[in-house]
Amino acid sequence: MIKKFLCKFVRSFIKFLLPTLSKIFITLRVNKRVINFLNSESFKSNNYYNFSSIIKNLILNQKLKALDVGAQGGFNSELFFPKKYNDFFEPIMIEPIKSESEKLKKKYKYVIDKALWSSATKKKIFILGNRLGSSSMFEPDSSSFKIYNLNQKDTESFKVTETPEVECEQMSDALKKINVDKIEYLKIDTQGAELEILKGMNTYQPLIIRLEVQIFSMYKGVPDWTKLLSFLDDLGYMVCEFRDIGSHKTRLAAEMDMIFIPNYRKEKGRKLIKTNENKFIALMLIFGQLELLKQITQDLQLNLPKEINNFKDRFFY
Numbered sequence: 287m288i289k290k291f292l293c294k295f296v297r298s299f300i301k302f303l304l305p306t307l308s309k310i311f312i313t314l315r316v317n318k319r320v321i322n323f324l325n326s327e328s329f330k331s332n333n334y335y336n337f338s339s340i341i342k343n344l345i346l347n348q349k350l351k352a353l354d355v356g357a358q359g360g361f362n363s364e365l366f367f368p369k370k371y372n373d374f375f376e377p378i379m380i381e382p383i384k385s386e387s388e389k390l391k392k393k394y395k396y397v398i399d400k401a402l403w404s405s406a407t408k409k410k411i412f413i414l415g416n417r418l419g420s421s422s423m424f425e426p427d428s429s430s431f432k433i434y435n436l437n438q439k440d441t442e443s444f445k446v447t448e449t450p451e452v453e454c455e456q457m458s459d460a461l462k463k464i465n466v467d468k469i470e471y472l473k474i475d476t477q478g479a480e481l482e483i484l485k486g487m488n489t490y491q492p493l494i495i496r497l498e499v500q501i502f503s504m505y506k507g508v509p510d511w512t513k514l515l516s517f518l519d520d521l522g523y524m525v526c527e528f529r530d531i532g533s534h535k536t537r538l539a540a541e542m543d544m545i546f547i548p549n550y551r552k553e554k555g556r557k558l559i560k561t562n563e564n565k566f567i568a569l570m571l572i573f574g575q576l577e578l579l580k581q582i583t584q585d586l587q588l589n590l591p592k593e594i595n596n597f598k599d600r601f602f603y
Contacts, residue, residue, distance in 0.1 A: 322530070329529055331600035332574030333368045340591050341374055341571060344564040349376035351466060353457070353492070355402055355483060356475035357381045357390060358419055366473075366496065366543070371572045378466060382411060382452045383421060396464055402476075403454035404485035415447030422477035424505035433502050434540055435533040444504075456486030470565050474498070478508035481517060491558055494569045495523060495546040498531070502540045518546055522554035526578055545573065550582045563588055577602060 311317035354361050357379035362372055378396040381387040387399035401423065403409065413421045420426075426444045436444075461469065472492040474480045480497050495518070499511050515525065527545035534540035547570075548555035559566050559582070567590060570579040576599035583590040 325530075328601050329527075329574075331603065332576060332597075334600060335597055336370065337571040337594075338370060340593060341371070341568045343591065344568045345374065348565075350374055350470040350565060350569065351376055351378065351468060352471040352473070353378045353380065353461070353469045354473050355380040355457075356473075356477075357397075358383070358386045360390070360393065367572050367574070374568070374572070375471065378461070378464070378469070380460070383413065383418065386418070396466075398460050398464070400460065401452045401454045401479075402457050402460060402483045402486060403479070404456065404482045406455045406459065408451050409454050410449050411452050412446045413448040413450065414444055416445065417443040420444065420477055420504075422479065422505050423482075424478045424503075424508050427504055427506045430502055430504050433535050434504065435535060456488065457483060458486060458488035458490055461490065470494070470562070471569060472496070478503055478505045481509050481514045484514075484517060484521075487521075491548075493548065493558070493562055493566045494573060497544050497546070498541070499544050500541045501538060502534075502536070519549075522549050522552055522558065523547065524549040524551075524555070526575060527573075545575075547575075550586055556586060559586060560588075567591075574599075574601070 308317060311320050352361065352375040354377055357377075358381060361375065361377040361379065362369065376396075377394055378398070379387075379390045379394050380398050380400075380402055381390055382399060382401040384399065387397055390397045391399075401409065401411065403423075409423055411421060411423055412425050414426070420443075426446065428441070428444070431441050431444070461467075469490055470493045472487075472494070473496045474483055475498040476483060477498075478500065480499065497514070499514060500508070501511050503511075523546040525544055526547050527543075528539070529543040530539035531541040531543060532539075548558040548566075550556055550559055567579065567583075567588065570576075570582075571594070576594070576597055580590070580594070582588065
């Protein structure tokens with residue numbers, strides 16, 4: 287009772303104090319920095335919990351197949367979800383830049399050193415030697431750099447140093463060659479090639495898809511980001527999370543990480559979730575999507591482990 291009263295009092299006090307603090311932050315020119323920091327921390331708020339024992343009981347001795355397209359640095363190297371959950375995955379790494387794929391082969395069982403595309407072909411890749419992670423199948427577009435607030439040093443790092451030709455194949459063909467018939471998690475970070483790669487997915491149906499999407503593309507000839515969303519909508523997916531990336535002059539982030547799950551409000555999405563119920567629940571826990579998971583569980587009458595009801599989604603605190 288006392289705790290409830292104190293929480294209510296603190297919330298009321300903070301609500302009263304925030305306008306004053308905001309004016310102070312604006313005067314000090316740190317208002318947006320504070321907001322961005324708190325927003326970023328809110329996405330990590332459920333990392334406080336450890337769902338490992340629940341996940342073990344859900345998937346037993348199985349591994350969650352994860353396809354990492356644009357795998358420089360290693361699986362989950364950005365710690366998009368807590369590192370403590372890495373062992374629940376069996377990563378399949380896609381990296382066409384030879385120097386990087388050779389590093390990955392020393393650590394991972396599955397490494398495919400070809401690029402993925404909508405068809406089997408050969409394409410030129412624009413390698414940025416001073417910014418390897420921004421290399422792309424599309425040429426950098428300097429006219430868009432200003433909207434990203436890039437300084438002179440960052441702009442110079444987008445200089446193309448090599449344009450080798452690489453072999454490309456469809457995602458479905460690449461996975462069949464290594465006898466993988468299903469993936470649960472798909473991550474694509476390929477600087478504009480996301481839509482072409484998804485077109486080669488064919489019958490594969492991940493339970494969670496994470497894409498790095500540029501709202502204002504930094505590369506020439508990249509399809510508009512709305513086409514990417516429309517394509518995934520047609521496949522039966524919905525967006526459940528946006529995370530801003532980097533600086534920008536627009537009031538909408540110029541670049542985002544987007545998370546997609548099967549659209550549980552449509553038949554195609556409901557069927558995919560229900561036929562992979564335990565793995566879907568496990569992935570939603572790993573990605574900290576507690577409140578949404580509970581709602582989907584209620585709507586689809588999933589068998590949610592009872593102990594999950596003891597956890598509240600701290601994102602909404």
